[in-house]
Amino acid sequence: MxxxxxxxxxxxxxxxxxxxxxxxxxxxxxxxxxxxxxxxxxxxxxxxxxxxxxxxxxxxxxxxxxxxxxxxxxxxxxxxxxxxxxxxxxxxxxxxxxxxxxxxxxxxxxxxxxxxxxxxxxxxxxxxxxxxxxxxxxxxxxxxxxxxxxxxxxxxxxxxxxxxxxxxxxxxxxxxLNGLTDSAARALLDSTLAAPVDPAVRDRIIADAHGNPLAILDIPDEPLGGFALPLVTKDEWHLDTLPDETRRLMQVAAADFVGDPVLVWRAADKLGIAARAANPAIEAGLLELDTLVRFRHPAMRRAAYWSATLPQRQEIHQALGDVTDQRTDPDRRAWHHAHATPGPQEAIAAELERCTVRAQSRGGLSAAAAFLERAAILTPEPAQRARRLFAAAAAKHDAGARNQALELVAAALAGPLSAGERAKAEQLRDQLRTATSLMDEVRRAVEAGGNTDEVCIESVLEAWRGVEPTTADDYAKAVLYNGIGRHDAARDAALRALHTPLVITELAEAAARTGHFDLVKALPDPVGDWASGIQARIDALLTEGAQADAHHRDSITYLDRTHVRIELARAHLLYGEWLRREHRRIDARAQLRTALEIFTSMGAEAFSTRAQRELRATGETARKRTQPNHNTLTAQETQVAQLARDGLSNPEIGTRLFISPRTVQYHLRKVFAKLDITSRTQLDRVMLG
Ligand SMILES: Nc1ncnc2c1ncn2[C@@H]1O[C@H](COP(=O)(O)OP(=O)(O)O)[C@@H](O)[C@H]1O
Ligand SMILES: [Mg+2]
Structure with missing residues (x-):
């Protein structure tokens, strides 16, 4: 470190x-x-x-x-x-x-x-x-x-x-250990920030932190342009012993994210709070009001803000908005006013929307998203509101807040959007769902392996998506490199991550593929379907001929019983790769196609590329990779749907296509969703040919 x-x-x-x-x-x-x-x-x-x-x-x-x-x-x-x-x-x-x-x-x-x-x-x-x-x-x-x-x-x-x-x-x-110097504190803050931060807000964060590294690292990574409300906190600081007026002044100071004393004094004045109200807080060392407003601790600022009731907070934001300069600080003014109004108001919503670009330059994408979201919430007219909800969803998506984006896009789609907007919104929703389902999958995969604490889920998610993890998580790197087929790099990363039990599966694949069979370790305790499936995979990697074939199939059978589809897809991939090397091209294709479809539907980019490459090597003409389209069926889905329409049961279809009944079920569910039907009897009606 x-x-x-x-x-x-x-x-x-x-x-x-x-x-x-x-x-x-x-x-x-x-x-x-x-x-x-x-x-x-x-x-x-x-x-x-x-x-x-x-x-x-x-x-x-x-x-x-x-x-x-x-x-x-x-x-x-x-x-x-x-x-x-x-x-x-x-x-x-x-x-x-x-x-x-x-x-x-x-x-x-x-x-x-x-x-x-x-x-x-x-x-x-x-x-x-x-x-x-x-x-x-x-x-x-x-x-x-x-x-x-x-x-x-x-x-x-x-x-x-x-x-x-x-x-x-x-x-x-x-x-x-004294506090860090201001310049060190700034360097520490900068090392943790993902988005640009308004210099004034940065100064204020540094001031509140008093050089304490934890206080600097502990800031919310929400919109840091100062367009965020303080995090909700339990009141650890006993503000209730302070005089009323003093507490109110502290609430005003807490609501001004920039820490501008002039603004705080003017707002206080507007609210009828006398200047002397500051004294008890200053004497108790809770607050400093000189060139900057600083609290003794960032948590104290949060506690002060949330000690006010909702109507009080609205009143405070109104006052702060009113005293903020329209010419030099229109975005901050709009932001405060947006938190002052108890219900929808078009004028305020429109003003927020106008200020989005400026807010973005101050606080990055998440600030822009926060502006648009608030604008949508405050919009009375339904069509306008739906449009702003969609804009907010897109901004949240850009800012990396997937779940919030999904909620907003759902809300937008529930409103009256134009045809063009609706199509775009649906596309965004599908994209987000794909990402969310991958996230769930990754979590399941990690949980199935028994460790949830040691693994940074976000990094692993990135790895599955084929993106270089932003953290130095070696387990995630092993996943990524295995995904893109750089098994030597995967092996090295896996060896550095041996403290993570889950890494055994990555190590096995990477080591076996690079010929370092001595490095392949067995699972310590292969109990349950997931562990048995992984152990069978490891056995398959270490054996040849009919034995390997049987282990691969076992692995698929076991993993198919779990909910870890991503590992199931990998089992199909490995089996497919193995079959291809055994020159069983037709069998290989069926496996690789299944793997490819699961990977693609989840957005596991690296692995789908690998499956695609393998598929091409079997002589199958590569299809262009597309985002999962919810209107057209994939080749495999079409096959499954046709057989289902012809009256075959899931196990029968599975036998024909050399996939498990559960995978058939999985394809059918997607077929139903895409064709917007609920049972196989309806297949006849919606399918031609
Ligand atoms: N000089 C520093 N540079 C970067 N990060 C630091 C520094 N000092 C502390 N940290 C980080 O700040 C946080 C709090 O530090 P920690 O050592 O846990 O504090 P303490 O043990 O004194 O309570 C930790 O996340 C730590 O990694
Ligand atoms: Mg400590």
Whole structure:
């Protein structure tokens, strides 16, 4: 991880590591408020400590009262030979662990721990990183602090990160983590922003954050042109103890996303709030009102905003809109007025729509989308409203907010659109549905593999779509490279992602395709249809001839019973590829076509390209790749529909086309949707030929 603006601190840490490596013990405390970057710095040490044994202990709030919980964490990571400990030490530890009755002998326990640390540092320098010391149980702190003061000349380093170091740690040398400088804070903010941000809003975010990295990273990635309402938050800051007028002033300040004191004062004045109302908030350190309006913490701004009732918020936005300059800031004025009105009003909606372009230049696509959405909501006339809803949907789509786009386009289609607009809206809806269904598929695929936490679904989605993931998620990369057929790159990525159990499937394919059969691993516990299907695939990749054939078919059978269509499609693809290499071209085509259709219907671009390439290699003339068109049937769907019309059951059709009954069912569902019918008896009526 790249730390920004911590050169001085990392310099100190390097020196610390140098001293420990040179055989000089050292212990110190890393002190800073929540979010200051303590854990990040500990991580930095761990990454730099090559050649050292690094152990980590973390204080966790619920265990703060559990005596020796921290020591237990520490000792389980060290190579302790209890039989080699002096008897007194051994007994003391057993008492501490509750394995033996008796009163605690603190000195013996501490010496035992020191003994163990020293023994562990015999072969290589030892680094102990203790995080969140403020939550470490007192017994462990006591012992560790004792040890830290008596390390002598051994290569042992101890670091305690803490918000508020306990008195026992307080005596150690300490490194205080202050806020980042403004320029570092800006660099950190810029590193996280996807859309352009109005410089004024950027300044305000930096000001509120007071250099706290977490506060900077914690900003909503909603329209950052300042065209977003603060995130809803639970009221952690007790504003209700403040005088009424003071609280109202804070609400006004919170609603002004730019943090312009002139504007805030003028709006306050309009609302009859006297200037002196600021004093209690300023005295309590909650608010600063000088060249910029700053809150003590971004969460405080959110709390202030949402402490107002809806009518109060509308009143505040009205005042802020009124005092905003129409000539220099028309978009911000329109935005405030749009949040002041309790119901639809054409004049305001039209003004918002006019300001969209300007809002976009300030806050990017998502700001433009927010403007259009609000404009649509405020539009009284149905046709106009439907048109704006569609424009908003398109903008949300461009801004990457798929679900919201889908909701808006559905709302637009429910209204009176012109024929041309309707066609466009339907096209957008279909496109969005495809993407959404892929998203669901990816989630299912990941869940079937049992891990949901470690995998960044968005990155994996990108990979399935054939797009280079924006994050450095190696699992997603393995999926992408397998998809586009760069198996060597997929193999390397998969090897870097071994901590993700799901990667086994990617590794198997990539390694087998590049001839590194030794790297293919079996699933640890292939229970259930998904795991059995994947294991069968792995077996298929490792075998030849009739055995491989049987494994491929098993894999399809198992995966067909799951809801993970994307893996089913891959099973068809792999089988098809295998069949082609066995020169069974006709069989291969059926498999590859099935795979291609599932991939295409989901928008799994990379894999559909691969399936298409394979299909072409079987001699089939390639069809032009199109977006799924909901009016025309694909070749496979036509075949299925014809057989269904001719009275064949799903299993019969499956046998004919060499696909499973469930896949037949899947094709039929799509046929019905495209032809707008509900049962196979209607096929006769709508199908010719
Ligand atoms: N100097 C920095 N540069 C970039 N990111 C940072 C920096 N310091 C902290 N962060 C990030 O800010 C967040 C909060 O930091 P963290 O180390 O968890 O704080 P603490 O442990 O002090 O509460 C984390 O996401 C961390 O990665
Ligand atoms: Mg932390």
């Amino acid at each position: 790249q730390l920004i603006g911590r050169d001085a601190e990392t310099g100190v840490l390097e020196e610390f590591l140098g001293r420990v490596r040179a055989g000089e013990s050292h212990a110190f405390a890393l002190v800073g408020e929540s979010g200051a970057g303590k854990t990040a710095l500990l991580q930095h040490i761990a990454e730099r400590a090559s050649g050292c044994l690094v152990v980590r202990v973390e204080g966790v709030q619920p265990e703060a009262d559990l005596a020796f919980a921290g020591l237990y964490q520490l000792l389980t990571q060290l190579p302790v030979r209890f039989d080699q400990l002096p008897a007194a030490h051994r007994e003391a530890l057993r008492t501490a662990a509750g394995m033996r009755p008796g009163s605690l002998n603190w000195l013996a326990i501490s010496l035992a721990v020191r003994h163990i640390l020293f023994a562990a540092s015999d072969k290589q320098p030892l680094i102990c990183l203790v995080d969140d010391e403020q939550w470490l149980d007192h017994a462990s702190v006591h012992v560790l602090a004792f040890t830290a003061r008596r390390l002598g000349t051994r290569p042992v380093g101890l670091v305690f990160a803490s918000r508020e170091p306990s008195s026992e740690i307080a005596g150690l040398p300490f490194l205080k």
